[in-house]
Amino acid sequence: MDHNIAKIRxxxxxxxxxxxxxxxxxxxxxxxxxxxxxxxxxxxxxxxxLATVSGGRPSARVVLLKDLDDTGFSFFTNYQSKKGESIAGNPQVALTFFWKEFERQVRIEGRVTKTSDSESAEYFAVRPRGSQIGAWVSDQSEVIPNRRFLEEKTWAFEDKFEGGEVPRPPHWGGYRVIPDYIEFWQGRPSRLHDRLVYSKDEDGNWKIERLSP
Structure with a gap:
């Protein structure tokens, strides 16, 4: 361990x-x-x-926000992936955004639901063709023998869909995180950061509270 790590500040x-x-x-x-x-x-x-929990064990990975509406935050993925299986077993998840250039972080907790088929199809249709093919190629989170295995599957699906549109795989689509807790964090000097939290009261209304840093 490089002891200089502790001095990064x-x-x-x-x-x-x-x-x-x-x-x-x-x-x-x-x-x-x-x-x-x-x-x-x-x-x-x-x-x-995106953080999920399966069997009491947490797991986190970076995904991309692809839509935001009045109900929540949407992203798209393989439903049969590790995160998809975790969500199926426990729909309570957390999201974290960190924008270091602005010294800001947003933490979100809530419940996941699948987006509609029409929403998933609409987004899939505007993805680059390579990404569309990739959705068929990748059995996400499964063990594979080597890189060549992926390349050969890619060639096979390129041949299969040559000259036509790439349909959306049945195992691929969107999730929407419906929040019940959102924290806005603004970095401040001496680690005395501003942390303002929205949470829902018993009537489902948002209340705002300040947390100690």
């Missing part, structure tokens, strides 16, 4: 976050922050960590 100085700055609706507040991130031109602002 950055004091956050850019902005603060006050209750009066927030929209009463956390999804609208997320849109405001997200638009700032997009307008800045940073790479892949829609990258988010």
């Amino acid at each position: 950055h004091d956050y100085q850019l902005k603060g976050l006050h209750e009066d700055d927030l929209n009463p609706d956390p999804l609208k507040q997320f849109r405001l922050w997200f638009q700032e991130i997009i307008d800045s031109g940073i790479s892949e602002p829609n990258a988010m960590v």
